Amino acid sequence: MTFSFTGLSAFPITPMHQAAPDEARFATLITRLVDAKVDSIGALGSTGSYAFLTRNEREKIARLAVQHAGTTPVLVSIGAINLRDTLLLAEDAQKAGVKALLLPPMSYFPLRDEEVFTLYETVNKHISIPLVVYDTPGTTQFHFSDALMQRICELPHVRSIKLPSGSPTAEEATARMQRLLPTLPKSISPGISGDPTAASALMQGARIWYSEWGGLFPHLARQLTDAALAGQKDEVARINAIFTPFWEMSARYGGSLRVIASAAEIMGLAGADALPSPLQKISQNDMEKLASLIKTHQPS
Template sequence: MPTQFKGLSAFPITPADPKGRVDTAAVEKLVGRLAAAKVDSIGLLGSTGTYAYLSRAERRRALDAALPVAGDVPVLVGVGALRTDEAVKLAQDAKAAGAAAGLLAAVSYTPLTEDEVYEHFVTVQRESGLPLCIYDNPGTTHFRFTPELVRRLSRHEGIVGVKSPSPEAPGGTAHLAALRAVVPEGFPLGYSGDWNVTEVLIAGGDAWFSVMGGLFPHTALALTRAAQGGDATEARALNARLEPLWALFRELSSLRVMYAAAGILGLTQAEPPRPILPLGESARARVAETLKALNLS
């Protein structure tokens, strides 16, 4: 199994100025921390990395900043775009920069059919030569990958994994079993959705694509290792301890909380891209209090 699709894949924010110019020094700092923590992979330009708000040129600048400091840690790169030809170019950029794989979401304005999404993925992979991970993110794209569509794509050489949102327990175990039944043996099945991921990792999910891990890799690694190492009691205890953070994620969005947390930690003072507004003073104070109480690392 490719190492980038097992264990902890940590997803940092992509600091940029109000005009959308990436702060490469901040990207290097964030990615360097993850590499030093020895995460299993780094998810650059994911949804937490606000890929949809950045131009192709700025995405490439982020790549060029991140890849050298990632060292031996595989980097997965978001290559989603509305148009297939644009996604091809983004995937070509990621391959040229040395990315291990691309994360491709079914980004759309007009709702897409399963056949359209299938052709989109096959074309991007074939024309770029970059291995692709299916990025199922229905909360953003309003398209959900069915087990049948995952089955079709998993048979295509170059489609090498899937990133699914973690359903609330006990739905995660059933979702994992449904996908396992249709994909080739060894095809990696990973999950996002930090506050629901523990049970699906315990059930055998291959990877945690983690928002929290983008700033607090050691804490995320501890939970991942416990869950995947068979210590369900420890994994559940660690997850329960993190409930104050999960509550903030659910209420305020993980993206806004991570931008606030990065500022509180002194890693960057960048704000989310407009029209997303940064947290107000009261909410930011709650984030600071939660981080202090949890003593994350």
């Protein structure tokens, strides 16, 4: 399969064990995604803890993902604070056989527009596979202007953008998407992250859902993606209602990773020390709530 940048791109966690990636459990997560027929797999996304792992660990996880994904295309994040490291990660990932690269403007000091453009321009020059622009202001503190996004989207390897669907508010994100998408080259497949408003974005022009919870509940995310792309509003509402309590708990913890790792533990797919330190598990009370939600809905 080539990377079409459409449908469901599922982002699994990288479960940790004793402060190192739990390779066996990671492989199981990848196999589950293939079985659920996701369109692509986003390994080592934010939810996949790329920012917490060493270059060697990222190379190993990229190889494992490709090996277990079979014909399902894999993309990985090559984000790093130092551009020098991003170029090395891009080389490693290409050698590992991934089909696309995901690049956030990761930074220590908030970056300036010209620095971000040069970052994408430099990476574009060094790679031979497609690149996805990863717009994630909650972790990078960088806000893309429409003009900068348009300029980056003209670079020949750039094929998709991953927009935050709920940032800073769902309304502002929707307005931005409606303003931005018609101005982008036809070669760009608009993508959405931010699970709670993803279905609505897919019904309004986004073509690919880069999904965090889809990495754990790929069947449910598959159904939501298909219903949204087919414009089946009632079915979308039905599935969104199942996802909603999971999304609400994610929001309460300021992000999905802590809650997804806890859900994976409950489902026997991750150990009790699955989160990269210093991130901590959700409260015992929320663990019980989460277990009860999983028992009721049996999401998979």
